[in-house]
Amino acid sequence: MKLSPERVVLDTNNAHEHGHGVGDHLYVHRHSLVHDLPAQVKTVAAIVFIFMVVLTPVHAVGAFAVYLGLVFVVVKIADLPFPLVLRRMLIEIPFVLFAVLMPFFGPEPRVEFLGLSLSQEGLWSAFGILAKGTIGVATSITLAATTRARDLLQGLETIGVPDLLVQIASFMLRYSAVVTDDLSRMKVARESRGFSATGIKHWKVLANSAGALFIRSYERGERVHLAMLSRGYNGTIIDLYKPVVTKKDWRTAMALPIIAASIMVIAWITL
Incomplete structure (x- = not known):
């Protein structure tokens, strides 16, 4: 049995799209x-x-x-x-x-x-x-x-909100899940080594983890920015829709x- 090839086009702007994008955990899909x-x-x-x-x-x-x-x-x-x-x-x-x-x-x-x-x-x-x-x-x-x-x-x-603020909010939504995943992996790594935060004496370890997460996020931001510049980013993001x-x-x-x-x-x- 042979299946005839078909070209499938996904319209991401269709009102019947049920998938949720980044930051859409608050969105409730309805047709209203x-x-x-x-x-x-x-x-x-x-x-x-x-x-x-x-x-x-x-x-x-x-x-x-x-x-x-x-x-x-x-x-x-x-x-x-x-x-x-x-x-x-x-x-x-x-x-x-x-x-x-x-x-x-x-x-x-x-x-x-x-x-x-x-x-x-x-x-x-x-x-x-x-x-x-x-x-x-x-x-x-x-x-x-x-x-x-x-x-x-x-x-x-x-409605007139500055582009820079909108872009910052957009990247916050887009990368919040990534940073959360990094934090979860660091927690698993600490617990796999027998670490358990039970008092002030463990604050140093938690502070080191927070610092490492900040540096990792900062470096990721630099890489993303350089990648955007290499693709012609000039301060504005063109939305085709x-x-x-x-x-x-x-x-x-x-x-x-x-x-x-x-x-x-x-x-x-x-x-």
């Missing part, structure tokens, strides 16, 4: 309206939305409830698993711990709650940090889950920040 929007459009919409949330007066409790509801509507439209989004939001726990302490150290006047003397201004400050932080984190998680890292970086470059952005995309994405802006204005007027 949110996923299909260009990265720069989603990025601008997310930034403006968060900006409107931050500008909202802290006493407008109802406004923050509506903001959070809007974010979860977007999560639903994007077909993202709610448990996944909630798990990723645990990253804000340090901010929660900081906010919990504020009512105890705030100025007068104070209120009594369960036998505790709490600052009224501290309570409002804690609520503001929790509300605005939670909404901002949820928005960022939704953006990361619906946009590939490569597209997000390209979108940042499109440019997504087409339509007015409909902008109208769809900016609906969220426009609603948020309206709520913010109403909150200030009725305050």
Whole structure:
């Protein structure tokens, strides 16, 4: 039995590509309206939305409830698993711990709650940090889950972020896995020689490992840079794939920040 030769063309920009690229461990593959929007459009919409949330007066409790509801509507439209989004939001726990302490150290006047003397201004400050932080984190998680890292970086470059910063972020994503693998191999090498970090006396060995990892990463960076220069690199990286952005995309994405802006204005007027 003979198989006729066929030419197979892999379109890496196809919307049905299920493979994840470098740095796409946060991306959740779905076919949704949110996923299909260009990265720069989603990025601008997310930034403006968060900006409107931050500008909202802290006493407008109802406004923050509506903001959070809007974010979860977007999560639903994007077909993202709610448990996944909630798990990723645990990253804000340090901010929660900081906010919990504020009512105890705030100025007068104070209120009594369960036998505790709490600052009224501290309570409002804690609520503001929790509300605005939670909404901002949820928005960022939704953006990361619906946009590939490569597209997000390209979108940042499109909206005016300096090329150098975008390239640095791109190489950080690309080589973070390589550096992590080096670190894992060094750990295995230490353990194979019977090493176990149990106290301060072992810090010297760990410091030497960190220094060796830094030197190895620095030398790798030099080799990569020389290889790029030999291939004509002049400070800019040409991207052959440019997504087409339509007015409909902008109208769809900016609906969220426009609603948020309206709520913010109403909150200030009725305050």
